[in-house]
Amino acid sequence: MDGMRRVMVAAWLVGLVGVALAATSLVSLREGYKLVSVRGESMRPTYDIGDSVLVERIGADEARRGDVVLYEAPDRYRGADVVQRVIGVGGDRVVCCVGAAGTGAERIVRNGKPLVEPYVRDGVGDGLRQPYDVLVPPGRLFLLGDHRMNARDSRAFVSDHGGTVPAGAVVGRVTGDYAVPVLLALLLLLGLALLLGAALIAIGARTVRRRPSVLTRWWPEHL
Structure with a gap:
Protein backbone atom coordinates (compact mmCIF):
# COMPACT_ATOMS: atom_id res chain seq x y z
CA MET A 1 0.00 0.00 0.00
CA ARG A 30 -3.40 34.61 -25.48
CA GLU A 31 -2.14 37.79 -23.84
CA GLY A 32 1.10 38.13 -25.78
CA TYR A 33 0.19 37.22 -29.36
CA LYS A 34 -2.63 37.28 -31.86
CA LEU A 35 -2.92 35.63 -35.27
CA VAL A 36 -4.87 37.67 -37.82
CA SER A 37 -5.70 37.38 -41.49
CA VAL A 38 -5.07 40.29 -43.86
CA ARG A 39 -8.36 41.39 -45.45
CA GLY A 40 -7.43 44.10 -47.92
CA GLU A 41 -4.85 45.11 -50.51
CA SER A 42 -3.45 48.14 -48.70
CA MET A 43 -0.30 46.34 -47.52
CA ARG A 44 0.71 44.78 -50.82
CA PRO A 45 3.32 43.62 -51.67
CA THR A 46 4.41 43.10 -48.05
CA TYR A 47 1.19 41.25 -47.17
CA ASP A 48 -1.53 40.06 -49.50
CA ILE A 49 -5.21 39.26 -48.97
CA GLY A 50 -5.59 36.10 -46.90
CA ASP A 51 -2.07 36.16 -45.49
CA SER A 52 -1.89 35.18 -41.83
CA VAL A 53 0.32 37.44 -39.76
CA LEU A 54 1.48 37.07 -36.19
CA VAL A 55 0.90 40.13 -34.01
CA GLU A 56 2.93 40.65 -30.85
CA ARG A 57 1.00 42.73 -28.35
CA ILE A 58 2.78 45.93 -27.35
CA GLY A 59 2.11 48.92 -25.15
CA ALA A 60 0.86 52.28 -26.42
CA ASP A 61 4.35 53.79 -26.26
CA GLU A 62 6.18 50.94 -28.01
CA ALA A 63 5.22 51.55 -31.65
CA ARG A 64 8.21 52.76 -33.67
CA ARG A 65 8.67 54.33 -37.09
CA GLY A 66 8.60 51.64 -39.76
CA ASP A 67 6.68 49.12 -37.63
CA VAL A 68 3.73 47.38 -39.22
CA VAL A 69 1.01 47.44 -36.58
CA LEU A 70 -2.50 46.18 -36.00
CA TYR A 71 -4.74 48.90 -34.61
CA GLU A 72 -8.39 49.66 -33.88
CA ALA A 73 -10.23 52.58 -35.47
CA PRO A 74 -13.93 51.62 -35.38
CA ASP A 75 -15.10 55.11 -36.40
CA ARG A 76 -13.09 54.87 -39.62
CA TYR A 77 -13.18 51.20 -40.56
CA ARG A 78 -16.56 49.95 -39.31
CA GLY A 79 -15.10 48.13 -36.35
CA ALA A 80 -12.49 46.16 -38.30
CA ASP A 81 -8.88 46.08 -37.08
CA VAL A 82 -6.40 47.47 -39.59
CA VAL A 83 -2.82 46.56 -40.50
CA GLN A 84 -0.70 49.53 -41.61
CA ARG A 85 2.82 50.92 -41.29
CA VAL A 86 3.87 53.61 -38.82
CA ILE A 87 5.32 56.55 -40.74
CA GLY A 88 5.30 59.19 -38.04
CA VAL A 89 5.12 59.28 -34.24
CA GLY A 90 4.34 62.16 -31.90
CA GLY A 91 6.38 65.25 -32.81
CA ASP A 92 7.21 64.14 -36.38
CA ARG A 93 6.36 66.31 -39.37
CA VAL A 94 5.25 64.23 -42.34
CA VAL A 95 5.00 65.96 -45.73
CA CYS A 96 3.95 64.75 -49.15
CA CYS A 97 5.89 64.88 -51.31
CA VAL A 98 9.18 65.60 -53.07
CA GLY A 99 9.75 64.49 -56.65
CA ALA A 100 7.48 64.56 -59.66
CA ALA A 101 3.95 63.48 -58.75
CA GLY A 102 2.56 60.54 -60.67
CA THR A 103 5.94 59.40 -61.94
CA GLY A 104 6.59 56.95 -59.11
CA ALA A 105 9.58 59.04 -58.10
CA GLU A 106 7.81 61.04 -55.40
CA ARG A 107 8.94 60.44 -51.85
CA ILE A 108 7.44 61.26 -48.46
CA VAL A 109 9.44 63.63 -46.29
CA ARG A 110 9.71 63.13 -42.53
CA ASN A 111 11.36 65.81 -40.44
CA GLY A 112 12.96 67.30 -43.55
CA LYS A 113 14.40 64.02 -44.89
CA PRO A 114 12.96 62.05 -47.82
CA LEU A 115 12.13 58.50 -46.78
CA VAL A 116 13.70 55.48 -48.38
CA GLU A 117 10.86 52.94 -48.58
CA PRO A 118 11.85 49.72 -50.36
CA TYR A 119 8.65 48.05 -49.15
CA VAL A 120 6.15 50.20 -51.10
CA ARG A 121 4.50 48.72 -54.17
CA ASP A 122 6.20 49.59 -57.45
CA GLY A 123 8.35 52.11 -55.61
CA VAL A 124 5.48 54.63 -55.49
CA GLY A 125 5.71 56.76 -52.35
CA ASP A 126 2.25 58.31 -52.65
CA GLY A 127 0.34 58.01 -55.92
CA LEU A 128 -2.82 59.85 -54.81
CA ARG A 129 -1.62 63.34 -55.73
CA GLN A 130 -3.09 64.81 -52.56
CA PRO A 131 -0.40 66.89 -50.83
CA TYR A 132 -0.43 67.02 -47.03
CA ASP A 133 1.68 68.48 -44.29
CA VAL A 134 1.03 66.87 -40.91
CA LEU A 135 2.63 67.58 -37.56
CA VAL A 136 1.87 64.41 -35.59
CA PRO A 137 0.40 65.32 -32.17
CA PRO A 138 1.96 63.76 -29.05
CA GLY A 139 0.61 60.31 -28.29
CA ARG A 140 -0.62 59.74 -31.85
CA LEU A 141 0.62 57.94 -34.99
CA PHE A 142 0.53 58.66 -38.71
CA LEU A 143 0.06 55.41 -40.64
CA LEU A 144 0.15 54.43 -44.31
CA GLY A 145 -0.37 51.25 -46.28
CA ASP A 146 2.46 49.92 -48.44
CA HIS A 147 0.24 49.98 -51.55
CA ARG A 148 0.11 53.76 -51.68
CA MET A 149 -2.15 53.90 -54.74
CA ASN A 150 -4.80 51.70 -53.10
CA ALA A 151 -4.78 52.29 -49.35
CA ARG A 152 -7.35 54.07 -47.21
CA ASP A 153 -4.96 55.21 -44.52
CA SER A 154 -4.13 58.40 -42.62
CA ARG A 155 -4.21 60.37 -45.89
CA ALA A 156 -7.98 59.82 -46.11
CA PHE A 157 -8.61 61.48 -42.74
CA VAL A 158 -6.29 64.50 -42.68
CA SER A 159 -9.13 66.69 -41.40
CA ASP A 160 -9.25 64.58 -38.23
CA HIS A 161 -6.05 65.19 -36.23
CA GLY A 162 -4.08 65.12 -39.47
CA GLY A 163 -5.27 61.58 -40.10
CA THR A 164 -3.40 60.30 -37.06
CA VAL A 165 -4.73 57.72 -34.60
CA PRO A 166 -4.13 57.44 -30.84
CA ALA A 167 -1.11 55.31 -29.98
CA GLY A 168 -3.37 53.50 -27.53
CA ALA A 169 -5.39 52.15 -30.46
CA VAL A 170 -2.48 49.88 -31.39
CA VAL A 171 -3.17 46.23 -30.57
CA GLY A 172 0.29 44.97 -31.45
CA ARG A 173 3.23 44.84 -33.84
CA VAL A 174 3.37 42.41 -36.75
CA THR A 175 6.38 40.16 -36.27
CA GLY A 176 8.13 37.49 -38.26
CA ASP A 177 9.78 36.01 -35.16
CA TYR A 178 7.87 32.84 -34.28
Whole structure:
Protein backbone atom coordinates (compact mmCIF):
# COMPACT_ATOMS: atom_id res chain seq x y z
CA MET A 1 0.00 0.00 0.00
CA ASP A 2 2.88 2.35 0.70
CA GLY A 3 4.14 1.84 -2.84
CA MET A 4 0.68 2.52 -4.23
CA ARG A 5 0.41 5.70 -2.18
CA ARG A 6 3.73 6.90 -3.55
CA VAL A 7 2.50 6.28 -7.09
CA MET A 8 -0.64 8.32 -6.42
CA VAL A 9 1.36 11.17 -4.89
CA ALA A 10 3.71 11.17 -7.89
CA ALA A 11 0.72 11.24 -10.26
CA TRP A 12 -0.74 14.24 -8.41
CA LEU A 13 2.58 16.09 -8.55
CA VAL A 14 3.02 15.42 -12.27
CA GLY A 15 -0.55 16.52 -12.85
CA LEU A 16 -0.06 19.77 -10.95
CA VAL A 17 3.10 20.51 -12.92
CA GLY A 18 1.19 19.82 -16.14
CA VAL A 19 -1.68 22.12 -15.15
CA ALA A 20 0.67 24.93 -14.18
CA LEU A 21 2.72 24.57 -17.37
CA ALA A 22 -0.31 24.39 -19.65
CA ALA A 23 -2.11 27.28 -17.95
CA THR A 24 0.93 29.57 -17.93
CA SER A 25 1.73 28.86 -21.58
CA LEU A 26 -1.88 29.36 -22.67
CA VAL A 27 -2.21 32.68 -20.84
CA SER A 28 1.11 33.89 -22.27
CA LEU A 29 0.02 32.99 -25.79
CA ARG A 30 -3.40 34.61 -25.48
CA GLU A 31 -2.14 37.79 -23.84
CA GLY A 32 1.10 38.13 -25.78
CA TYR A 33 0.19 37.22 -29.36
CA LYS A 34 -2.63 37.28 -31.86
CA LEU A 35 -2.92 35.63 -35.27
CA VAL A 36 -4.87 37.67 -37.82
CA SER A 37 -5.70 37.38 -41.49
CA VAL A 38 -5.07 40.29 -43.86
CA ARG A 39 -8.36 41.39 -45.45
CA GLY A 40 -7.43 44.10 -47.92
CA GLU A 41 -4.85 45.11 -50.51
CA SER A 42 -3.45 48.14 -48.70
CA MET A 43 -0.30 46.34 -47.52
CA ARG A 44 0.71 44.78 -50.82
CA PRO A 45 3.32 43.62 -51.67
CA THR A 46 4.41 43.10 -48.05
CA TYR A 47 1.19 41.25 -47.17
CA ASP A 48 -1.53 40.06 -49.50
CA ILE A 49 -5.21 39.26 -48.97
CA GLY A 50 -5.59 36.10 -46.90
CA ASP A 51 -2.07 36.16 -45.49
CA SER A 52 -1.89 35.18 -41.83
CA VAL A 53 0.32 37.44 -39.76
CA LEU A 54 1.48 37.07 -36.19
CA VAL A 55 0.90 40.13 -34.01
CA GLU A 56 2.93 40.65 -30.85
CA ARG A 57 1.00 42.73 -28.35
CA ILE A 58 2.78 45.93 -27.35
CA GLY A 59 2.11 48.92 -25.15
CA ALA A 60 0.86 52.28 -26.42
CA ASP A 61 4.35 53.79 -26.26
CA GLU A 62 6.18 50.94 -28.01
CA ALA A 63 5.22 51.55 -31.65
CA ARG A 64 8.21 52.76 -33.67
CA ARG A 65 8.67 54.33 -37.09
CA GLY A 66 8.60 51.64 -39.76
CA ASP A 67 6.68 49.12 -37.63
CA VAL A 68 3.73 47.38 -39.22
CA VAL A 69 1.01 47.44 -36.58
CA LEU A 70 -2.50 46.18 -36.00
CA TYR A 71 -4.74 48.90 -34.61
CA GLU A 72 -8.39 49.66 -33.88
CA ALA A 73 -10.23 52.58 -35.47
CA PRO A 74 -13.93 51.62 -35.38
CA ASP A 75 -15.10 55.11 -36.40
CA ARG A 76 -13.09 54.87 -39.62
CA TYR A 77 -13.18 51.20 -40.56
CA ARG A 78 -16.56 49.95 -39.31
CA GLY A 79 -15.10 48.13 -36.35
CA ALA A 80 -12.49 46.16 -38.30
CA ASP A 81 -8.88 46.08 -37.08
CA VAL A 82 -6.40 47.47 -39.59
CA VAL A 83 -2.82 46.56 -40.50
CA GLN A 84 -0.70 49.53 -41.61
CA ARG A 85 2.82 50.92 -41.29
CA VAL A 86 3.87 53.61 -38.82
CA ILE A 87 5.32 56.55 -40.74
CA GLY A 88 5.30 59.19 -38.04
CA VAL A 89 5.12 59.28 -34.24
CA GLY A 90 4.34 62.16 -31.90
CA GLY A 91 6.38 65.25 -32.81
CA ASP A 92 7.21 64.14 -36.38
CA ARG A 93 6.36 66.31 -39.37
CA VAL A 94 5.25 64.23 -42.34
CA VAL A 95 5.00 65.96 -45.73
CA CYS A 96 3.95 64.75 -49.15
CA CYS A 97 5.89 64.88 -51.31
CA VAL A 98 9.18 65.60 -53.07
CA GLY A 99 9.75 64.49 -56.65
CA ALA A 100 7.48 64.56 -59.66
CA ALA A 101 3.95 63.48 -58.75
CA GLY A 102 2.56 60.54 -60.67
CA THR A 103 5.94 59.40 -61.94
CA GLY A 104 6.59 56.95 -59.11
CA ALA A 105 9.58 59.04 -58.10
CA GLU A 106 7.81 61.04 -55.40
CA ARG A 107 8.94 60.44 -51.85
CA ILE A 108 7.44 61.26 -48.46
CA VAL A 109 9.44 63.63 -46.29
CA ARG A 110 9.71 63.13 -42.53
CA ASN A 111 11.36 65.81 -40.44
CA GLY A 112 12.96 67.30 -43.55
CA LYS A 113 14.40 64.02 -44.89
CA PRO A 114 12.96 62.05 -47.82
CA LEU A 115 12.13 58.50 -46.78
CA VAL A 116 13.70 55.48 -48.38
CA GLU A 117 10.86 52.94 -48.58
CA PRO A 118 11.85 49.72 -50.36
CA TYR A 119 8.65 48.05 -49.15
CA VAL A 120 6.15 50.20 -51.10
CA ARG A 121 4.50 48.72 -54.17
CA ASP A 122 6.20 49.59 -57.45
CA GLY A 123 8.35 52.11 -55.61
CA VAL A 124 5.48 54.63 -55.49
CA GLY A 125 5.71 56.76 -52.35
CA ASP A 126 2.25 58.31 -52.65
CA GLY A 127 0.34 58.01 -55.92
CA LEU A 128 -2.82 59.85 -54.81
CA ARG A 129 -1.62 63.34 -55.73
CA GLN A 130 -3.09 64.81 -52.56
CA PRO A 131 -0.40 66.89 -50.83
CA TYR A 132 -0.43 67.02 -47.03
CA ASP A 133 1.68 68.48 -44.29
CA VAL A 134 1.03 66.87 -40.91
CA LEU A 135 2.63 67.58 -37.56
CA VAL A 136 1.87 64.41 -35.59
CA PRO A 137 0.40 65.32 -32.17
CA PRO A 138 1.96 63.76 -29.05
CA GLY A 139 0.61 60.31 -28.29
CA ARG A 140 -0.62 59.74 -31.85
CA LEU A 141 0.62 57.94 -34.99
CA PHE A 142 0.53 58.66 -38.71
CA LEU A 143 0.06 55.41 -40.64
CA LEU A 144 0.15 54.43 -44.31
CA GLY A 145 -0.37 51.25 -46.28
CA ASP A 146 2.46 49.92 -48.44
CA HIS A 147 0.24 49.98 -51.55
CA ARG A 148 0.11 53.76 -51.68
CA MET A 149 -2.15 53.90 -54.74
CA ASN A 150 -4.80 51.70 -53.10
CA ALA A 151 -4.78 52.29 -49.35
CA ARG A 152 -7.35 54.07 -47.21
CA ASP A 153 -4.96 55.21 -44.52
CA SER A 154 -4.13 58.40 -42.62
CA ARG A 155 -4.21 60.37 -45.89
CA ALA A 156 -7.98 59.82 -46.11
CA PHE A 157 -8.61 61.48 -42.74
CA VAL A 158 -6.29 64.50 -42.68
CA SER A 159 -9.13 66.69 -41.40
CA ASP A 160 -9.25 64.58 -38.23
CA HIS A 161 -6.05 65.19 -36.23
CA GLY A 162 -4.08 65.12 -39.47
CA GLY A 163 -5.27 61.58 -40.10
CA THR A 164 -3.40 60.30 -37.06
CA VAL A 165 -4.73 57.72 -34.60
CA PRO A 166 -4.13 57.44 -30.84
CA ALA A 167 -1.11 55.31 -29.98
CA GLY A 168 -3.37 53.50 -27.53
CA ALA A 169 -5.39 52.15 -30.46
CA VAL A 170 -2.48 49.88 -31.39
CA VAL A 171 -3.17 46.23 -30.57
CA GLY A 172 0.29 44.97 -31.45
CA ARG A 173 3.23 44.84 -33.84
CA VAL A 174 3.37 42.41 -36.75
CA THR A 175 6.38 40.16 -36.27
CA GLY A 176 8.13 37.49 -38.26
CA ASP A 177 9.78 36.01 -35.16
CA TYR A 178 7.87 32.84 -34.28
CA ALA A 179 10.44 31.48 -31.81
CA VAL A 180 8.69 32.55 -28.60
CA PRO A 181 5.12 31.58 -29.59
CA VAL A 182 6.34 28.22 -30.93
CA LEU A 183 8.16 27.59 -27.65
CA LEU A 184 5.03 28.53 -25.70
CA ALA A 185 2.95 26.19 -27.87
CA LEU A 186 5.39 23.34 -27.22
CA LEU A 187 5.27 24.00 -23.49
CA LEU A 188 1.48 23.97 -23.67
CA LEU A 189 1.56 20.58 -25.38
CA LEU A 190 4.05 19.30 -22.82
CA GLY A 191 1.81 20.46 -19.99
CA LEU A 192 -1.21 18.71 -21.53
CA ALA A 193 0.86 15.55 -22.04
CA LEU A 194 1.95 15.58 -18.38
CA LEU A 195 -1.64 16.08 -17.29
CA LEU A 196 -2.82 13.18 -19.44
CA GLY A 197 0.02 10.97 -18.24
CA ALA A 198 -0.78 11.75 -14.61
CA ALA A 199 -4.44 10.90 -15.19
CA LEU A 200 -3.55 7.56 -16.79
CA ILE A 201 -1.18 6.70 -13.93
CA ALA A 202 -3.83 7.56 -11.34
CA ILE A 203 -6.47 5.48 -13.15
CA GLY A 204 -4.09 2.54 -13.46
CA ALA A 205 -3.12 2.73 -9.79
CA ARG A 206 -6.74 2.76 -8.65
CA THR A 207 -7.55 -0.20 -10.88
CA VAL A 208 -4.71 -2.23 -9.40
CA ARG A 209 -5.69 -1.24 -5.85
CA ARG A 210 -9.30 -2.32 -6.34
CA ARG A 211 -8.43 -5.65 -7.97
CA PRO A 212 -8.96 -8.52 -5.44
CA SER A 213 -5.97 -10.59 -4.52
CA VAL A 214 -6.10 -14.22 -5.68
CA LEU A 215 -4.00 -16.83 -4.00
CA THR A 216 -3.22 -19.77 -6.19
CA ARG A 217 -3.01 -23.10 -4.36
CA TRP A 218 -0.10 -24.94 -5.87
CA TRP A 219 0.01 -27.88 -3.55
CA PRO A 220 -2.33 -30.90 -3.84
CA GLU A 221 -5.36 -31.14 -1.50
CA HIS A 222 -4.45 -34.63 -0.35
CA LEU A 223 -0.94 -35.56 0.44
